[in-house]
Amino acid sequence: MADRSYPSVRIFNFQHDCVLVAGHFSATVAGVTALSRFGNGFTVVRTALGRFTITTDDGYRHVVASGCQYCATTPTDWYLTPIPQGGGAGAAVTWEIQLWDNTAGAIADPTVNTDEIHFWMLLSNSQLDRAAWT
Amino acid sequence: MADRNFPSHQIGNFQRDGVLISGHFSVTPAGGPIVALSRFGNGWTVAYTALGRYTITTDETFQHVVAADCQFDMTTPAAQFLAPVPPGGGAGAQVTWEIDLWDVALGLQDPTAATDEIHFWMFCSTSISDRAAW
Numbered sequence: 001m002a003d004r005s006y007p008s009v010r011i012f013n014f015q016h017d018c019v020l021v022a023g024h025f026s027a028t029v030a031g032v033t034a035l036s037r038f039g040n041g042f043t044v045v046r047t048a049l050g051r052f053t054i055t056t057d058d059g060y061r062h063v064v065a066s067g068c069q070y071c072a073t074t075p076t077d078w079y080l081t082p083i084p085q086g087g088g089a090g091a092a093v094t095w096e097i098q099l100w101d102n103t104a105g106a107i108a109d110p111t112v113n114t115d116e117i118h119f120w121m122l123l124s125n126s127q128l129d130r131a132a133w134t
Numbered sequence: 135m136a137d138r139n140f141p142s143h144q145i146g147n148f149q150r151d152g153v154l155i156s157g158h159f160s161v162t163p164a165g166g167p168i169v170a171l172s173r174f175g176n177g178w179t180v181a182y183t184a185l186g187r188y189t190i191t192t193d194e195t196f197q198h199v200v201a202a203d204c205q206f207d208m209t210t211p212a213a214q215f216l217a218p219v220p221p222g223g224g225a226g227a228q229v230t231w232e233i234d235l236w237d238v239a240l241g242l243q244d245p246t247a248a249t250d251e252i253h254f255w256m257f258c259s260t261s262i263s264d265r266a267a268w
Contacts (some may be wrong), residue, residue, distance in 0.1 A: 014176065064175045065156035065253045067205040081211040084251045098211050102238060107211055122156055122255070132171040 014122075014129055018064070021056055022120035024071075026113050033113040050099040050107035052117065055092050060123040062088045062131045068097050068119040073112050077102040080117065093123065152200070152264075153177075155192055155229075156255035158207075161245050169248050186235045186242030188252065191228055196258040198224045198266045203232050204254040209247045213238035223257065229258060 023030055023039020031046045044054045063085045070080045081100040087093040097117060101108040110117075124131070159168055166182030173180065180190045199221040204251020206216045219232040233252060237243040245252075259266070 062174060063158070065158055065255050066207070067253060067255070068204050079215060081214075082205065083209060083211075084207045084209045084249060100211055100213065102213055105213060129174075130176050131174045133173045134170045 002103075014064070014124060014126070019058075019060065019113045019125065020120060021123060022118075024116045024118040025052075026116050027052060027110055028113045029109045031063070034070075040056065046109075047096070050101075050109050052097050053118060054095045054097065054119065056087075056094075056121075056123070058092065059090045060088055060093050060125060061090065061129075062124050063093055064122045064124050064129065066095065066119070066121040068132075070110075070118065071116040071118060072110075073114045078108065081107075085121070093121065095119070095121065138190055153194075153196065153206075153258045153260065155258060156253075158251045158253040159188075160248055161188060161235075161253050163244050164247055165238075166244060172248075172251075183232070184242075186237075186244055188233050188235075190231045190233065192230075192252065192256075192258065193228070196224050196229050197226070197260050197262060197264070198258070199229055199231075199261050200257045200264065201252060202231065202254070202256040204252065206235060206245075207251040207253060209249045212246070214243070214245075216252065221250065227258065231256065232255050 009071045025044050026036035027046050027109040032044055041057050042054050044052055047053050068080045068082055078101050081098045085095045086091050098107050155177050159180050160172035162169055168180055168182055177193050178190050180188055183189050204216045204218050214237045217234045217236040221229055221231040223229040232244055
């Protein structure tokens with residue numbers, strides 16, 4: 001059974017059948033922390049220093065909106081600098097999220113595995129939802 | 135036909151009729167305007183008003199904005215983030231929301247690549263039964 005919902009009624013600003021994929025995880029230089037992933041319908045891997053790629057389990061037509069937030073155990077001037085999503089058009093959606101160290105002016109890994117990266121994506125399955133419009 | 139839904143049942147933390155307006159768009163570097171065919175999502179328009187300043191306007195009128203958020207997705211990581219202005223309008227009028235892009239070194243700036251994306255969402259209320267200014 002799918003562990004995310006494909007609503008049968010229109011909700012919000014979608015024609016129908018939008019899907020929310022949301023979750024969070026922790027990571028350090030050693031990779032994504034074991035047992036730190038929360039949420040359904042996605043996987044995440046650390047691909048390089050401060051770079052984490054989320055991949056949806058299912059295929060979608062396009063991403064409508066998304067957001068992410070770095071929750072630091074100790075407050076700092078670090079924030080997330082995500083890249084535009086890839087995939088879609090019937091394929092799984094991929095999203096690389098990067099962590100930016102503002103003092104160093106460079107990408108960095110979280111220093112402790114209690115820090116968390118939270119994210120959400122609103123995804124459309126319908127060609128009736130406006131996409132690439134002017 | 136409206137391309138967004140005004141539910142007839144309670145959702146989320148609304149008394150009734152909460153509406154999500156979400157989407158994303160791209161901006162042409164160094165002077166705009168909004169990139170053709172870069173808009174995704176229903177129920178809003180967006181205009182380039184000045185360097186680093188972009189104003190979203192909802193198609194419909196609302197009582198007030200309950201919550202809003204936005205995220206800058208950049209093709210190449212840099213010390214830039216969104217600095218949105220409080221949403222305006224409402225009280226029976228369309229909601230407007232100016233989202234600004236802030237470069238840590240330069241102040242207000244346009245994106246450096248037309249493939250960068252600005253994602254946003256707003257939860258809007260149409261009901262005087264939803265708590266506001268309390």
